[in-house]
Amino acid sequence: MAPLVLEFASDDGVAARALEALYHAAPATDDPPTLRYTLRRTGTGPAAGYEAGSPAQPLFGPASLTDAWAFLEWRATEDVLNAATADLLFVHAGAAVLGNRMVLLIGDPGAGKSTLVTHLMMRGHDVLGDDVVRFATRDGRYSAVGRSFKLDDKALRGMPLVAALCAAGTLGTLLAAGCYYVSPAAIRRTWHGSAARPWAVVLLDAGARIGASGVQRSSEGEAAVVASRKLLGGAALPAPVRAGATVRLLESLEDAVAYRAVGADPARVAEALEREAMR
Amino acid sequence: MTIPGAPSTPTARPDVVLRRVGSEWVLYDAARERAHVLNLTAAVIWTYCDGTFQPAGIADAIAREVPGLDVASIRHDIHDVLRRFADEGLFQ
Secondary structure (H helix, E strand, C coil): CCCCCEEEEECCHHHHHHHHHHHCCCCCCCCCCCEEEEEEEECCHHHCEEEEECCCCCCEEEECHHHHHHHHHHHHHHHHHHCCCCCEEEEECEEEEECCEEEEEECCCCCCHHHHHHHHHHCCCEEEECCEEEEECCCCEEECCCCCEEECHHHHHCCHHHHHHHHCCCCCEEEECCEEEECHHHHCCCCECCCECEEEEEECCCCCCCCCCEEEECCHHHHHHHHHCCEECCCCCCHHHHHHHHHHHHHHCCCCEEEEEECCCHHHHHHHHHHHHHC | CCCCCCCCCCEECCCEEEEEECCEEEEEECCCCEEEEECHHHHHHHHCCECCCCHHHHHHHHHHHCCCCCHHHHHHHHHHHHHHHHHCCCEC
């Protein structure tokens, strides 16, 4: 399958900056774009707004810049996921590389994947993504997806440096409704690690927030089952292909250990996870 | 030994696959898109569900493979595990 090359363009200075905020973490390429997205300013005065254009979809808008931009990010992600093949799918997970050990972070929306990934990144570890990672079924390796992290005010309270970058409107950050989009490249110029098989699966549960913060060993089988439900991009694939990908995902976790994150302090969880990985 | 709901010689559905994950095992039922976590005992029992063993035969085979195991206890485990497999529709 030819690689997807996404192009984001705008004739508006503010919107162009927003697009750069989203995509300056993605690898640059000279290949021609296969998917084109646009943010165009429309109207004047109180009626001014933005229209978002994406392949084979009606224009979105007029809307505020952040709404139009959030639409584009969602649309582009959907387009990428829909281009999944039997060999290359995606997993709804965060991932980071601690030393040479890759950890897959599994949790429902709001469980704290982005927050933990960002803490791990600030501790010097490479990351593969905060919410979506690529999964190659042939070799069971996971690799990076160059998307922005979504961090809300609560997450930013524990990370003053990133909060300062956001507050200053540093290139690679964008304030949207209820959260900041933060490009990993805004935090670290080099940010993603090589493709790898997981050393550990870490389950994040929004309910497991009481008591001392850290990680506890957990059932590897249960973690693998939870992870297998997080395959993305296979919905359009034939059922046998999707089933095969699920088996490959289970096989990719053959030697993985499992942890459950506990407590309310993600910085402590990151520290504890790092200690386990460095043993 | 007869087990309610389970065939006399349990036969695993061919589309149900067993994979090791860490120190545990996962049975993945592709048709129902369901996964089941097994301990080692259940995983070993599953490998004998090939249509040639009756439950008592599975107990004897495991007892031969792992000397020192209490056969009565194995039979109890096999009864429970096969009934669970049957309840989950994992047999042909």
